[in-house]
Amino acid sequence: MEVAGSVAGEGEGVITWSRSLVLGDSEAPHMVVAPDGDVLVAATYREPLDLGGGPLPFNHLSKTPHLMVARFSSGGALRWAHGLVPHEGATRTRVGGLAVDARGQAWLGGLSAGFTLGEARLPEGPFVARLSPGGAVEHVKAFPGDGALNVQALAADGTGGVVLVGDFTGRRDFGDAVREPPPGERAAFTVRLSADGRTHWSRSWSAGPEGLVTARAVAVDLFGGIHVAGAYAGFVSFGGPSFVTVRQRTPFVLKLTPEGAHAWSHDLRGAEGTAHAVAVGRDNVFVGGDFTGRFYFQSRAHASGGYQGFVATWDSEGRQRWARSFDATAATLATDDAGQLTLAGTHDGGLDLGRGGRAPAGVYVARLLPDDGAPVWVRSFTHPVAALPRRLAVDNTGHPVMTGALARAHPAETPYPRAQDGFLIRLRP
DSSP states (O other): OEEEEEOSSTTTTOEEEEEEEEEEESSOOEEEEOTTSOEEEEEEESSOOBSSSSBOOOOTTOOSOEEEEEEEOTTSOEEEEEEEOOOTTOOOOEEEEEEEOTTSOEEEEEEESSOEETTEEOOSEEEEEEEOTTSOEEEEEEOOBSSOEEEEEEEEOSSSOEEEEEEEOSOEEOSSOEEOOOTTOBEEEEEEEOTTSOEEEEEEEOOSTTOEEEEEEEEEOTTOOEEEEEEEEEEEESSSSEEEEEEEEEEEEEEEOTTSOEEEEEEOTTEEEEEEEEEEOSSOEEEEEEEEEEEEETTEEEEEEEEEEEEEEEOTTSOEEEEEEESSOOOEEEEOTTOOEEEEEEESSOOOSSSOOOOOSEEEEEEEOTTTOOEEEEEEEEOSSOEEEEEEEEOTTSOEEEEEEEEOSSGGGSSSTTOEEEEEEEEOO
């Protein structure tokens, strides 16, 4: 990627290193930063892949995506990479989330095509697995049942376990209970697992006839509070006030206690869209997403005739603080130890976060002050083909790290639909 323009001081937001991930698949890679600054990446791939340590296993006869997990140093050097070949007859593979705990152990969730790594097997279907710092599978958790279950995000819970969120239809065993939304409905779920993969508790929420609820992001604060963001349609209660929308989807955020009890919940009434990201800072809960329509925040109207991005902020008790909306998407966000907010998305050339000036269309990364959302710096990056950020994190030195996808310049060269490749970049603070 190339820096297209900046209104920041020299060096802020500049790429320090980048890695190309030639995946040939339609899914963008996931990423998380470990406490020691290492960067873990998980992705699916459909073509022979070499990240610098030699070719990863690949079955040319398989039409199912393979699974890759890799670990890079803070300087971008590859430490290790594992490639997993799908079992014969399996049809689907998906990475739904990636998290890392304080000991550097990674948690990987998604949809397995019956992979085997070493002596461990990831059974077909939805799963969550704990990996050692060297990438060995230590525990695997499955969710037996029928219907579709999509893991959308994971977050370490601060005690060695993990919290996962997503949506499902049909009947699923989450370990503490078998849950089943009404026929034809898609429900959201949250599950908290212990360090050995046992279920502490699970929760699910549905939205009435022909409704839907989807949980797309999760973050855990220093006190164990669990924050979930996503979208709903229809009528839903997360344990507090009931929400009703006539929109196709309306963004929401909710907070659960470490024991899974409802603490507070809010929606962006009047907006049509989805909350894609949530992050927690010093007494701040940041939610980012896209919307059209109109919503009010702190008595101020935010309106959009077409989809544009928003960031809305509550304090730890659920009180409104500030919100911003702008002509760009808000795909992913992260906080750092100083409490600052870093945001990434795409724009069509009209991006202006209040620093003046414009930049060519592409991907942007912006660092915002947590108290009011004012920009500290904004960087925009261009590429000959369409680019899409997927995950953003900030390491222990304040450097933003981002993964995303690049559309294939010549998609006809591969037989797979919507083929794209991945990227991994690290920026200066």
